[in-house]
Amino acid sequence: MxxxxxxxxxxxxxxxxxxxxxxxxxxxxxxxxxxxxxxxxxxxxxxxxxxxxxxxxxxxxxxxxxxxxxxxxxxxxxxxxxxxxxxxxxxxxxxxxxxxxxxxxxxxxxxxxxxxxxxxxxxxxxxxxxxxxxxxxxxxxxxxxxxxxxxxxxxxxxxxxxxxxxxxxxxxxxxxxxxxxVRSMGLALTSCTVPHVGTPSFELAEDEMEIGIGIHGEPGRQRVPVGSAAEMVAALLDPVVADLPFAEGDRVLLFTNGMGGTPLIELYLAHGIAEAYLAERGITVERRLVGPYITSLEMQGMSLTLLKLDDELAGLWDAPVHTPALRWGV
Amino acid sequence: MxxxxxxxxxxxxxxxxxxxxxxxxxxxxxxxxxxxxxxxxxxxxxxxxxxxxxxxxxxxxxxxxxxxxxxxxxxxxxxxxxxxxxxxxxxxxxxxxxxxxxxxxxxxxxxxxxxxxxxxxxxxxxxxxxxxxxxxxxxxxxxxxxxxxxxxxxxxxxxxxxxxxxxxxxxxxxxxxxxxxVRSMGLALTSCTVPHVGTPSFELAEDEMEIGIGIHGEPGRQRVPVGSAAEMVAALLDPVVADLPFAEGDRVLLFTNGMGGTPLIELYLAHGIAEAYLAERGITVERRLVGPYITSLEMQGMSLTLLKLDDELAGLWDAPVHTPALRWGV
CATH class of the missing domain: 3.40.50.10440 (Dihydroxyacetone kinase; domain 1)
Structure with missing residues (x-):
């Protein structure tokens, strides 16, 4: 460790x-x-x-x-x-x-x-x-x-x-x-180790990822070979969009979250694909958040979250915030 | 990869x-x-x-x-x-x-x-x-x-x-x-993989860290067994403080930086130790920055940076900034 x-x-x-x-x-x-x-x-x-x-x-x-x-x-x-x-x-x-x-x-x-x-x-x-x-x-x-x-x-x-x-x-x-x-789903490329445990919470093979991972490493829906970023985004957004469901004409906030160990360059790359995915379906991204905000120690992976927006929610999102991790308007 | x-x-x-x-x-x-x-x-x-x-x-x-x-x-x-x-x-x-x-x-x-x-x-x-x-x-x-x-x-x-x-x-x-x-030094606990290379930039044993790592994985001063966070902070701040040198009575900005794959909980932990280290030496931390701001892909590790402050530099640091990664005062 x-x-x-x-x-x-x-x-x-x-x-x-x-x-x-x-x-x-x-x-x-x-x-x-x-x-x-x-x-x-x-x-x-x-x-x-x-x-x-x-x-x-x-x-x-x-x-x-x-x-x-x-x-x-x-x-x-x-x-x-x-x-x-x-x-x-x-x-x-x-x-x-x-x-x-x-x-x-x-x-x-x-x-x-x-x-x-x-x-x-x-x-x-x-x-x-x-x-x-x-x-x-x-x-x-x-x-x-x-x-x-x-x-x-x-x-x-x-x-x-x-x-x-x-x-x-x-x-x-x-x-x-x-x-x-709001609806979310995540995936893991690697595991993480809880300090007082000392061994990884779960094991993933060198070519495997876990789709639907929990933030404590709980099992998701399936383990599949690591695919392209486009395949990963679809594996997360297909079920997220279908669930609420989000539909053509909806206004949304798209939150591309890192699990802790994934570099920002990969998060931005995934975010760009997710924006294109939603645009193709007529869903309008009006607000965004990209970065590691709800993590699982050093786990590599990401989650995607969609929130259906209206004027009230968008206005409250834009309101000033002054915290260590989110800060704007002040 | x-x-x-x-x-x-x-x-x-x-x-x-x-x-x-x-x-x-x-x-x-x-x-x-x-x-x-x-x-x-x-x-x-x-x-x-x-x-x-x-x-x-x-x-x-x-x-x-x-x-x-x-x-x-x-x-x-x-x-x-x-x-x-x-x-x-x-x-x-x-x-x-x-x-x-x-x-x-x-x-x-x-x-x-x-x-x-x-x-x-x-x-x-x-x-x-x-x-x-x-x-x-x-x-x-x-x-x-x-x-x-x-x-x-x-x-x-x-x-x-x-x-x-x-x-x-x-x-x-x-x-x-x-x-x-300003003076800095970093350490790595793990390596990183450049996408178009496909293999890790360097190898570190399971119990080893590299002190003085470069942000592209360039060799540092030495490889030593992974120690406590207190030992890591001292291994970075001893040479940083001695170099300028920073001395009792100095006002500083302390920047605790993550290399990309290190969780924020570990960065805060190291930051607290670094603040105590400097307080013991009569060096006053007046400004702080904690987070992954200059990274090396998914490398685990950190760097510590000290900047000697005066009123002009502190005032410019505090001035409004509106960028994706640093934002305040607006």
Missing amino acids: KKIINDPETVVQDALRGMQAAHPDLLSVRYDPAVITRADAPVRGKVAIISGGGSGHEPLHGGFVGRGMLDAACPGAVFTSPTPDQVAAAVEATDGGAGALLLVKNYTGDVMNFEMAGELAESEVRSVVIDDDVAVQDSLYTAGRRGVGGTVLVEKIVGAAAERGADLAACEALANRVNAS | KKIINDPETVVQDALRGMQAAHPDLLSVRYDPAVITRADAPVRGKVAIISGGGSGHEPLHGGFVGRGMLDAACPGAVFTSPTPDQVAAAVEATDGGAGALLLVKNYTGDVMNFEMAGELAESEVRSVVIDDDVAVQDSLYTAGRRGVGGTVLVEKIVGAAAERGADLAACEALANRVNAS
């Missing part, structure tokens, strides 16, 4: 120290339990938008904490759900008197622990479960569909609404609406 | 199509010869800041084209110098009547081809060679020191000055001053 770490048991704490050092103006990190909040939390009168999950998917979620996106993130151990007391501490630290919305990726442990935290909280807490991965119905750690790239878009759009003063019910409804309008 | 590509021979062109699709508001891509310019080029009365080099180091340089940074970038084939006609086309496309400054990483082919382009140009052209890598004196493709992470900082700071209206002589002097104040 080749990693830039000191001790597999302290990777998350050590990385949090670096995040705090790197972004003193944006973030405030608490270590026990581990919670990353906006530096100016709590924001009086504002709904707190909170997410979290296992570490190893950076910049998700800690890199999305800041004005216009998340009020707090709860980083679990690598590929491990955060504990209820982490989530409860995040709710307490960001309580501005307007309640909290928990954005939860659909993994059984996450759903359970966020739910327990909501029950513990003294303030009003609601949660929305994100399940945008069309690859498989049930999975290794999940009943129903997994939450993947759509999470980034939900966090940005709902974060913008909360920043503008939307109340808890409106934020909850918006999160459900975005989740209902 | 597992890559998201269609054809090893068209990787750069195909990726440029994706960049153009992803950033229609920021960039204008010309394909023959390949040049990426600001969408609003040429900017009347402004010194054009132009860089370029082999592809495979994304987001460098194309990801730094935009307001407040580069006017144009010339992407060569992967790990191959751009041709003189690419650079000449960039000079012509961005000619606002105030001359052009070429920022050239110190690799023999780059220096030669940018020089030839300067001689071809009808407008006034100067160039500054960047050579911040303290690892080795001469290298596989270089006489003297290599240009690495410091390039990102030179491009940002000189780009800000040009945007504010600095003339060609002032931009040239500033680029030389930043280059004289």
Whole structure:
């Protein structure tokens, strides 16, 4: 195992120290339990938008904490759900008197622990479960569909609404609406190694890729020989487009995401193919995001996410955001 | 070779199509010869800041084209110098009547081809060679020191000055001053594969890392067993600090750069250690940049760059920038 770490048991704490050092103006990190909040939390009168999950998917979620996106993130151990007391501490630290919305990726442990935290909280807490991965119905750690790239878009759009003063019910409804309008699928060219495990999460042959991979290396739909970038894009977009479905005349946001170990030159190459694929089908790409935003450690691969846009969602996407990983308009 | 590509021979062109699709508001891509310019080029009365080099180091340089940074970038084939006609086309496309400054990483082919382009140009052209890598004196493709992470900082700071209206002589002097104040060194945990070569650029044993690696996989100072993150940071910062030297009381920008395949969680972890290392020596980190900004395809590893700051350089660093990879203040 080749990693830039000191001790597999302290990777998350050590990385949090670096995040705090790197972004003193944006973030405030608490270590026990581990919670990353906006530096100016709590924001009086504002709904707190909170997410979290296992570490190893950076910049998700800690890199999305800041004005216009998340009020707090709860980083679990690598590929491990955060504990209820982490989530409860995040709710307490960001309580501005307007309640909290928990954005939860659909993994059984996450759903359970966020739910327990909501029950513990003294303030009003609601949660929305994100399940945008069309690859498989049930999975290794999940009943129903997994939450993947759509999470980034939900966090940005709902974060913008909360920043503008939307109340808890409106934020909850918006999160459900975005989740209902977004679909994703990913593929892996290589595996990844969880530090405290020390061996690869799965094995792929030298000429093989996994279509429909989960962000923790959960099995997808099939293993096939590595094809061209055009074949890869079609293998992801065919099921994504068919699922919602996305149709001619639709306006979309296209999110081309890297799994962590894939170079940016390959992501841009895939993005160009995906844009051409959608143009051929009369689907208009109006917004884009390209880069490694929801990753699986050093895994090579990508995921493609489509969100059906209307003027409201496009406007909330464009709204100012000031976080370590997404920043514009400020 | 597992890559998201269609054809090893068209990787750069195909990726440029994706960049153009992803950033229609920021960039204008010309394909023959390949040049990426600001969408609003040429900017009347402004010194054009132009860089370029082999592809495979994304987001460098194309990801730094935009307001407040580069006017144009010339992407060569992967790990191959751009041709003189690419650079000449960039000079012509961005000619606002105030001359052009070429920022050239110190690799023999780059220096030669940018020089030839300067001689071809009808407008006034100067160039500054960047050579911040303290690892080795001469290298596989270089006489003297290599240009690495410091390039990102030179491009940002000189780009800000040009945007504010600095003339060609002032931009040239500033680029030389930043280059004289910046030092870097990198390490690799794994190799990388150039698409049109198809085999890894070098081999590293399962327990080995290369200290002082070049961004094209050029040999560094030594191969040693993979150590802790603290040992890695010291192996890079000891020679960087000793070289300028950086001393107690200095104000610095610390740039923790990923080589492409290293997850962000490891970069943050290393960044935290580097901040503590510098604090112990009385060196004050006033600005930070953490992420994969000058990469070597899918190589795992990192580099650390230190820039000695004063109020002028800090102010130019903070100035608004609007590019695909760096964006703030707008």
